[in-house]
Amino acid sequence: MEQYNETELQLRRGINELARATGVRAKFAEGRRESDVIFVKIEGKRGRVLSLPALVEDSVPEYDIEILKSEITTKMYCLMLMLTRRLEDQELRKPERRAKLRHFVEATIAQVENRL
16 A cells, blocks of 8 residues: 655645546646655546646645646546646755756746747
8 A cells, every 4th residue: 555645645635626526537646756746637528627727726826736748538638737846945956946947947038039
């Protein structure tokens, strides 16, 4: 039997409640990176699935949400996301923190260039 810490259990319970209320199914797994808190796979009707990340973000603002993948089949829509520790809570010298910062800077530069 897998062991989960109290934070993971609370997140699972909260996300499952949101998923049930939205009419979708949520599955969970552990992340690989140190900054990862929990991996969530959401399956169901597209509109309902796409509404869940915003609900999760509102219910657990102390975590960042990274959307990893989305896919559609003939029967359902699937969205995979990772809840991670907030950028400011991560250690300075971790590769995932540097990657997030690099992505943030590149996105900011692209936004500025698009305005010009």
